[in-house]
Each structure stands twice: as structure tokens, then as C-alpha cells.
Amino acid sequence: MPLHRLFPYQLYLVISEEACRGRDFLTVARQAIAGGVDIIQLREKNIDTPAYLAKATQLKAITDHYNIPLIINDNVAVAQHIGAFGVHVGNSDTPPTEIRAQWGTLLQIGYSIEYLSQLDNEETLVADHLGISPVFSTATKTDTVTEWGLKGIELIRSKTNKPLIAIGNMNKTNAAAVMQAGANCIAVVSAICSAENPEKAAYELRNCLS
Ligand SMILES: Cc1ncc(COP(=O)(O)OP(=O)(O)O)c(N)n1
């Protein structure tokens, strides 16, 4: 099956209340959807599960309304509870094999690739799509390991057929090159959440993608 059928999303918004700079994150999500994002991840760090659940439930009402898949970062219980499309985990989170063992194919699993050696492990094998973590270093998340760059995308592309999500300082100036290097999708926080006009920012990013 062609990759775009497995993961038919090209513009991926990763949203948190903090990234929206005092604006209502639900309003920013609606604006981003109007501008053309086609998948959203809720990424709240340092929040307890009841508070995460409350935010996820509110956002799910919006994503359902617009028929946009919602992914929950880190918290599998929240993802499962709200009937999310999927969950995104990294090397410090619940491993994909555990999620798969418990929930089968109920949740799509995104998994961060920080080391090339991960491409040979069981966690990558069971994941549905992979985050290239990060393509370029970013102030939004500083606890990262490898800055993959365009060459890193090409290398990872040559080693896996899984859908690749490019994350880390993605913006209008690099989106086309990142896709050209082999990514299937770009994921952004600040380029949309911190933009003065999130709808326009999403629309302009969308136009950089094929
Ligand atoms: C699409 C996507 N890719 C990578 C990440 C990073 O996940 P992780 O390494 O678990 O780090 P945190 O986001 O949990 O800080 C992501 N969230 N989304």
C-alpha cells in the first residue's frame, strides 16, 4: 500500500496551552484547522491525568466536528479514554510494544526516532509512524539528542517504509525541502501556535507542501 494511504496527513499541529501564548488553545486549534492542518497532537507536559483528560475531551469535540484525527502525547490512558486516533511516545514513555500488547490496533502509535539503532528494534517495528526527532534543534523542546537535518531524513527514509513525521523547527522556509528529503508530513508547534494569525500560518505552510 502506498505510504500516503497509510498516513494521509501532511500538516500536523502539535498543540499545548503554553505554546498558544495566553490565547485559548481551543480557538487556536479551530483556526489552525480552518487554515488546513489535517492532524493534531495534544501535548501537555507537567499536568495530571484528570486535567489532561479534561483538555483532551474538549479538543476531541472539535477534532471530531471537523473529522480531524487527534493524537495524545505520552498519556496512553487519556488517549484510550477519549477514543483518540492515536498516541505519540518517545524513549522515556510507555514502549510501543506494551501499548500494542494492551490495546492491539485500537490506537495508532507514533514513536520518536532519536538514534539510528532504533530502526532495528522491536519498538519501531510495531509503531505505525515515526517522528524524526528533531530534524532541526528548536527552543520548543531542548532535551533532544540528534539533529537529523535533511541528510538524516534521507538516511532514515532509506532504512524504513514507515510514514515519517518531520519535527523540530519546521517552518515555511524548510517545509518543502524536508518533504523532498523523504518526510511524509511536517509537525509544528510554534510556527502555528505562536503565530499572530494561526489560520494564515497554517494556510501558508500547507501551500509549501505538495
Ligand atoms: C510527531 C512527534 N514526534 C516527536 C515527538 C517527541 O516525543 P518525545 O520524544 O516523547 O518527547 P515529548 O514530546 O514527550 O517531550 C512528538 N511529541 N511528536
Ligand SMILES: Cc1nc(C(=O)O)sc1CCOP(=O)(O)O
Ligand atoms: C514536540 C517536539 N518534539 C520534538 C522532537 O525533536 O522530538 S521537537 C518538538 C517541538 C517542535 O516545536 P517547534 O515546531 O516549535 O520547533
Ligand SMILES: [Mg+2]
Ligand atoms: Mg514523550
